[in-house]
Amino acid sequence: MTGPMRPAFHEGQVLAAADLSATVEYARGQSARHARHLHEWGVAEGLALATEPRTDPLTNARYVEVRVSPGYAVDGTGREVVLTDPVVLRESDFEEVNGADPSEKEPYPVFLAAADREPATSARPDSCGGTGASTRVEDSYEISFGRLGDERTVAEQQPPAIGAQLAAPPAVWRILLGYVRWAGGHFSDVETEARGVPVRFSGVRADIVSAQSGSLTLRTGQEAQEGKPAIVLSGGDRPSLVFGLYQGGGTVDPLLTMAANGNLTIAGSFEGTMPAGSTLVTSGTATDGMLLPLPAGITAQQVADGRVVVHVHLAARTPPALEESVLYIPAEATVDGDLRVRCRARLYDPVNSPGEVVERPGAVDFLVVATVSATNGGG
Structure with missing residues (x-):
């Protein structure tokens, strides 16, 4: 099997139409192979479904006009699809496919595909020997x-085989642009995902991504927006990997930083799966009715699932400001299943109030020990 054929010319050669066409097709084939083998197909820019509110003149019912914004996409064959102007979707085309009474509960997909068309005005040969055939083909589209x-x-x-030329109509590769909803005989809304299938955007196939500036940034949008996440890999004298959020000036506020020596700096708290047998402790003072805190990194769900076992030790506290004649007697110091403290104490003053015993809320010193069970809750 031979590889792609590249046209070659020499002085005095008579160029036929096939020679010139081969020159164009060779360049198109190169571009297509690059697009379909080094990139993931999908929407690259624009092509969003947008709505404009409208009113039905017969019923005064409100609905929306749906249009596809200008944009650019690449299909799975490597072919480009370009919309230079907004395109209004026709409700009659929708009804032709889905009937006059489609479901109003589910959104319906909208597709874009490349198409070849003869332009309305096309240059033709003026010589007597011309065939009168069109000399232009429009790289058009079909929605x-x-x-x-x-x-x-x-x-x-399925993409074409390696080395295959661009497929011509009637071969169609459909690109999902989004979904439309239907209600009362008109479009009512648009969506970007339905039934677990979202709009597909283009991507890159690469095992290595390098940066000439010495700093590589990965972010979730085309522009740096305040509050949006970013990952920055920096080289130079102080290599680091930073995860953070964009600030107003376009700089990244580091939330997690890994230095070249492996040191990890975290702005917030650390949570994650702990190995079996790990122990975390917290302590302090609590009064009657308070909920005891769990050690940092332990959640109530982990305790409820049995992945973590909690042990609590309480010791009643004697108030510091009591008269010398007052007897302070702890009556209760317990904690319930929700880790709520129940602490009561009795006070008796045989000198000033010999016949009276007073009960009031007390305080305890607590120690909470959380241990990860051997099975870690089965997971």
């Missing part, structure tokens, strides 16, 4: 609606 569940067929599309 269509699907039935419920058709969005799942997008993932089933």
Whole structure:
């Protein structure tokens, strides 16, 4: 099997239409192979479903006009799809596919596909020997609606073989743009995900990503936005890996930093799975009715699931400001299943109040010990 054929020319050669077409097709084939083998297909820019409120002149009912914004996508064959202007979706096209009375409970998919079209005005040969055939082909598009569940067929599309040329119509590769909702004979809303299938965006296939500046940033949006997360890998004299949030000036506020020596700095608390037998402790003073705190890193759900066992020790406290004749007698110092303290004490003053015993809330010193069970709750 031969590889791609690259046109070659020499002086005095008579160029036929096939020679010039081969030049174009060779460049298109290169571009297509690059796109489908080094990138993941999908929406690269724009192509969002947008709505404009409208009113039905016959019923005065409110609905929305849906349009596809200008944008750029690459399909699974490596072919580009470009929309230079907004495109309004026609309700008649939707009804033709899904009927005049579709479900109002579920959203319906909207697809985009590449298409070849002859432009409305096209240059033609002026010579007597010309064939009169068009000399231009428009790289156009086709927007269509699907039935419920058709969005799942997008993932089933198979790319062409390595080295294959761009497929011409009627071959169609569908790109999911989103979903429309239908109510009262009109579009009512749009969505970007339904039944677990979201809009697919383009990506890159790479085992190595390098940065010439010495700093590589990974973020969730095209622009740096305040409050959005970012990961920054820095080289230079002080290499580090930083996870943080963008500040107003575009800098990243570090929440987690790993230095080149392995030291880890965390702005917040650390939570995670602890090995079996690990022990965490917290202590302090509590009064009657207070909930005892769990050690840092331990959650109430871990205790409820049996993954962590809690032990509590209480010691009644004697108030410091009591008259010398007052007897302070702890009556109760317990904790319930919710770790709520029950602490009561009796006071008796045989000198000033020989016949009276007073009961009041007390205080305790507590020690809470949390240990991870041997089985870690089965998980």
